[in-house]
Amino acid sequence: MKKPEIRTDWYRAHSTAMLYGLSIGHQASTRQPNMNMFFFILRRLGIALPTLFIIVTASFFLMHSAPGGPFDAEANLEPEVLENVIAAYNLDKPLLTQYWLYLRSAARGDFGPSLVYKDFTATELIAVGLPVSIKLGLTAMLVALLLGGICGIVAALRKNRLIDHLVMALAMTGIALPTFVIAPILSLVFGLYLRLLPIAGWNDGAPANMVLPVIALALPQIAIIARLMRGGMLEVMNSQFVRTARAKGLNESRVVIHHVLKSAVIPLIGYLGPAVAGIMTGSLIVEMIFNLPGVGQYFVQGALNRDYPLVMGIVIIYASSIILLNLLADFVYGLLDPRVRRSYG
Numbered sequence: 001m002k003k004p005e006i007r008t009d010w011y012r013a014h015s016t017a018m019l020y021g022l023s024i025g026h027q028a029s030t031r032q033p034n035m036n037m038f039f040f041i042l043r044r045l046g047i048a049l050p051t052l053f054i055i056v057t058a059s060f061f062l063m064h065s066a067p068g069g070p071f072d073a074e075a076n077l078e079p080e081v082l083e084n085v086i087a088a089y090n091l092d093k094p095l096l097t098q099y100w101l102y103l104r105s106a107a108r109g110d111f112g113p114s115l116v117y118k119d120f121t122a123t124e125l126i127a128v129g130l131p132v133s134i135k136l137g138l139t140a141m142l143v144a145l146l147l148g149g150i151c152g153i154v155a156a157l158r159k160n161r162l163i164d165h166l167v168m169a170l171a172m173t174g175i176a177l178p179t180f181v182i183a184p185i186l187s188l189v190f191g192l193y194l195r196l197l198p199i200a201g202w203n204d205g206a207p208a209n210m211v212l213p214v215i216a217l218a219l220p221q222i223a224i225i226a227r228l229m230r231g232g233m234l235e236v237m238n239s240q241f242v243r244t245a246r247a248k249g250l251n252e253s254r255v256v257i258h259h260v261l262k263s264a265v266i267p268l269i270g271y272l273g274p275a276v277a278g279i280m281t282g283s284l285i286v287e288m289i290f291n292l293p294g295v296g297q298y299f300v301q302g303a304l305n306r307d308y309p310l311v312m313g314i315v316i317i318y319a320s321s322i323i324l325l326n327l328l329a330d331f332v333y334g335l336l337d338p339r340v341r342r343s344y345g
Helices: 008-065 079-088 095-107 122-157 162-176 179-193 207-237 240-247 252-264 266-281 284-289 295-304 308-336 338-343
Strands: none
Touching: 008 095, 008 308, 095 308, 122 162, 122 207, 122 252, 122 266, 122 284, 122 295, 122 308, 162 207, 179 207, 179 284, 207 252, 207 266, 207 284, 240 252, 252 266, 266 308, 284 295, 295 308
């Protein structure tokens, strides 16, 4: 009986195609989350630019619609001299023309000359004040993350016990007390009564001068982070995969460190984006109370004196920081949570 002929050429070709297809499919599935995240970032940037444009436009027209002007205090100037000064800053032109000229210069990173600080441009003033606000804000946020995270973890691990109720009571107090109440109290207690710390001045960022402003900025953030951390920990500790890890015999510290913490910080990531931007760009109240040469003090002085370029420059820096840090928070969110990463597509 004649044996059937095996078509080895077809078999090889078919096997090769199957293996190649599986390899291509595996590579495509591996690249897919990365491509989804890449397109997600592009979409967010596409939303961010119109958002920034709307903020700049609204701020420009709101500033110019406020009563008064930057040269109202120059009562002793001759009318001809005042007209020349106004013309030198293009304030005699129609508002739409001023708006177009400002957009052109701002797109190049030039926010224009300051109308109050005559020897400086708005960019130079921001460059002087921004490092102070960033150093102060980053220090306060690091302190808040450390203390708030520890308090939240301890409260979650001791749920419904005395330490849990104490931490939550202090957190509610920290959230309820505004910064303009905390800062003067700190100045009175530690500066005037106990005379332990200076109550004003920067002194090139000396640690003693930073203690009270950092505490005033960090206390509300500590309270919020503690509550977020506690809530995230409790939610993850009741999940199925944590119960499975405990059933396998892992000790509690290993379960908390390797399984609970990674998932518990995910809700915190979404909050940190705008929080870091706000605290870094400068707290108006804290910088005014402690007389710090940060962006916040320049913003208040610029708004009071109608220094349009200075205020607009700070608004652009602040809005850009919030947009970029929110984008970074979403990116980190996707790295930590695979479900979010898959949903980017």
